[in-house]
Amino acid sequence: DDLGSDVEIEAEIDEEAEDDLLGGLLIDSTGEIEVPDRLVDQVIGQEHARDVVMKAAKQRRHVMMIGSPGTGKSMLAKAMSELLPPEELQDVLVYHNPDDGNNPKVRTVPAGKGEQIVEAHKEEARKRNQMRTFLMWIIIAVVLGYALLAIGNILIGIIAAGIIYLAFRYSSRGSDAMIPNLLVNNADTKTAPFEDATGAHAGALLGDVRHDPFQSGGMETPSHDRVEAGGIHKANKGVLFVDEINTLDIRSQQKLMTAIQEGAFSITGQSERSSGAMVQTEPVPTDFVMVAAGNLDAMENMHPALRSRIKGYGYEVYMDDTIEDTPEMRRKYARFVAQEVAKDGRLPEFEAEAIEEVILEARRRAGRKDHLTLKLRNLGGLVRVSGDIARGEGADRVTRDHVLQAKGRSRSIEQQLADDYIERRKDYELQVAEGFQVGRVNGLAVMGEDSGIMLPVMAEVTPSQGPGQVIATGQLQEMAEEAVQNVSAIIKKFSDEDITEQDIHIQFVQTGQQGVDGDSASITVATAVISALENVGVDQSLAMTGSLSVRGDVLPVGGVTHKIEAAAKSGCDRVIIPKANEQDVMIEDEYEEMIEIIPVSHISEVLDYALEGEAEKDSLVDRLKNITGSALEKAGEG
Numbered sequence: 001d002d003l004g005s006d007v008e009i010e011a012e013i014d015e016e017a018e019d020d021l022l023g024g025l026l027i028d029s030t031g032e033i034e035v036p037d038r039l040v041d042q043v044i045g046q047e048h049a050r051d052v053v054m055k056a057a058k059q060r061r062h063v064m065m066i067g068s069p070g071t072g073k074s075m076l077a078k079a080m081s082e083l084l085p086p087e088e089l090q091d092v093l094v095y096h097n098p099d100d101g102n103n104p105k106v107r108t109v110p111a112g113k114g115e116q117i118v119e120a121h122k123e124e125a126r127k128r129n130q131m132r133t134f135l136m137w138i139i140i141a142v143v144l145g146y147a148l149l150a151i152g153n154i155l156i157g158i159i160a161a162g163i164i165y166l167a168f169r170y171s172s173r174g175s176d177a178m179i180p181n182l183l184v185n186n187a188d189t190k191t192a193p194f195e196d197a198t199g200a201h202a203g204a205l206l207g208d209v210r211h212d213p214f215q216s217g218g219m220e221t222p223s224h225d226r227v228e229a230g231g232i233h234k235a236n237k238g239v240l241f242v243d244e245i246n247t248l249d250i251r252s253q254q255k256l257m258t259a260i261q262e263g264a265f266s267i268t269g270q271s272e273r274s275s276g277a278m279v280q281t282e283p284v285p286t287d288f289v290m291v292a293a294g295n296l297d298a299m300e301n302m303h304p305a306l307r308s309r310i311k312g313y314g315y316e317v318y319m320d321d322t323i324e325d326t327p328e329m330r331r332k333y334a335r336f337v338a339q340e341v342a343k344d345g346r347l348p349e350f351e352a353e354a355i356e357e358v359i360l361e362a363r364r365r366a367g368r369k370d371h372l373t374l375k376l377r378n379l380g381g382l383v384r385v386s387g388d389i390a391r392g393e394g395a396d397r398v399t400r401d402h403v404l405q406a407k408g409r410s411r412s413i414e415q416q417l418a419d420d421y422i423e424r425r426k427d428y429e430l431q432v433a434e435g436f437q438v439g440r441v442n443g444l445a446v447m448g449e450d451s452g453i454m455l456p457v458m459a460e461v462t463p464s465q466g467p468g469q470v471i472a473t474g475q476l477q478e479m480a481e482e483a484v485q486n487v488s489a490i491i492k493k494f495s496d497e498d499i500t501e502q503d504i505h506i507q508f509v510q511t512g513q514q515g516v517d518g519d520s521a522s523i524t525v526a527t528a529v530i531s532a533l534e535n536v537g538v539d540q541s542l543a544m545t546g547s548l549s550v551r552g553d554v555l556p557v558g559g560v561t562h563k564i565e566a567a568a569k570s571g572c573d574r575v576i577i578p579k580a581n582e583q584d585v586m587i588e589d590e591y592e593e594m595i596e597i598i599p600v601s602h603i604s605e606v607l608d609y610a611l612e613g614e615a616e617k618d619s620l621v622d623r624l625k626n627i628t629g630s631a632l633e634k635a636g637e638g
């Protein structure tokens with residue numbers, strides 16, 4: 001068996017030009033790139049998960065996939081269904097049970113047989129009905145004839161004929177009850193089923209029996225005809241995929257586990273007050289392979305027994321968020337664009353330059369040096385928006401310019417919110433991006449996954465009544481305390497002020513935003529506190545992000561690219577980032593000229609750039625520079 005990773009692109013490659021964006025692919029457009037037939041061969045990266053899926057398909061094991069959204073979990077689950085043997089597929093029929101109408105019988109037959117059986121029953125019922133109808137008309141004719149000839153009263157004849165007609169109609173309903181209900185039909189299925197039960201309610205997952213408003217009097221629908229299959233039954237011999245497994249209610253998780261253990265699960269009405277709840281079928285086969293997915297928390301909140309069931313009888317894999325940027329990988333990304341175009345079916349082919357722009361974006365979104373993002377659902381979104389723009393213009397190819405336009409449009413909700421937020425704050429002049437101010441620093445934070453916002457921090461120092469306290473707003477209290485603690489060792493060393501006798505108030509201006517992470521704000525807090533303590537102004541045209549160690553080292557943080565862009569959009573001229581993050585910077589061209597990026601590795605450099613006034617600043621910075629790890633340890637002892 002060849003692994004998907006070995007499926008090379010069948011196009012000419014210029015070995016000399018491997019370092020360019022297309023990895024040396026000699027093509028004019030995506031039209032020249034062949035898309036592999038098997039889904040498993042279309043998967044980009046995720047080599048480990050792909051190997052596991054291939055192995056698990058062979059062994060019919062369950063798989064738990066942990067990872068970020070849009071990295072290919074459902075794609076792999078679907079790919080797995082293509083790898084399962086389709087010969088084993090079955091149809092499931094539900095029959096009326098003459099001994100107990102509320103306990104329909106269940107029969108399993110090879111795929112394709114189900115339709116034939118139902119047809120045969122229908123044919124038989126039709127013949128029987130024809131016979132009956134024929135008989136009925138004969139009797140009616142005889143009665144009418146008798147009434148006319150013998151009694152001489154046609155009215156009595158018509159009334160009698162009417163009664164006979166209704167009696168036949170009524171009793172013929174009974175014969176429909178003999179036709180089985182084809183619950184699961186795999187007649188036209190070429191590959192093993194793939195059922196996505198993500199977010200399914202109990203009925204859709206476990207099956208249901210419809211309510212019958214006419215429960216008697218000859219109008220009722222026989223109970224076996226009201227039975228509906230759930231995802232677990234439709235997935236029989238195939239794959240049941242459940243993403244965000246933890247959001248499934250606990251009862252459903254328990255039942256899912258029973259279905260996995262028993263390989264069969266009876267169907268009953270899910271709504272307790274409906275007449276369907278009285279019906280319970282014989283067990284219906286649920287011999288599926290389960291692919292459960294989610295992020296890390298999903299695992300923690302998942303029913304422990306279900307998790308151990310999957311773990312004990314299957315595999316757990318992690319999905320990668322990024323992959324190393326090699327020429328071969330970039331060629332695969334070119335094929336990814338071709339795949340997305342083929343999948344959509346309406347998009348024009350992409351020109352080579354347009355593909356290059358998508359690959360550049362994959363680099364930029366990786367947020368990591370020499371890597372490409374594997375959050376390919378979003379990248380696929382960019383491909384579609386680019387294609388739609390081209391289509392809107394009536395262009396027959398997607399060009400680089402279309403992709404550039406699309407980048408502006410395919411912004412995530414968080415990005416749009418962040419932009420809107422920056423705009424509104426500009427209106428209210430909450431944003432300060434010029435002059436100097438004591439105790440106020442423009443910090444930066446990440447919102448959602450892919451956008452940054454400027455988050456100013458204000459610090460004020462007041463003499464304390466008791467022992468000095470750090471007072472911060474909201475959920476950032478802990479982070480603020482930690483940042484102050486780290487910086488206090490440093491401050492102790494050089495400042496005349498004794499911060500243990502002061503209250504330090506820290507305010508995060510407008511933290512009403514959801515999903516703002518405070519972790520990376522510690523150099524911001526430190527700078528604000530030092531500025532407030534020493535009464536020295538901070539440059540407001542500067543923004544910063546970075547974490548701080550007790551030794552005054554500036555440590556790397558996440559999301560630098562988005563943060564830098566947010567600083568630029570907010571009107572800042574300069575932005576301080578940790579030196580260790582320098583390689584993660586992949587800002588868009590439009591921002592490159594708007595803002596100067598200053599990588600730093602020690603808090604003394606931060607203050608050097610941020611604080612006002614040469615003289616005071618110099619002495620502060622000098623004092624800070626002398627602080628080394630060993631000096632601090634001594635300070636700590638003393």
Ligand code: ADP
Pocket residue numbers: 042043044045046068069070071072073074075076243336340374375376377378380
């Ligand atoms: P998940 O289940 O992890 O949220 P999906 O499998 O639904 O993500 O991915 C959505 C779409 O994004 C896929 O249908 C495919 O077009 C694209 N995609 C995601 N990951 C990959 C990948 N690793 N290789 C190729 N395409 C991918």
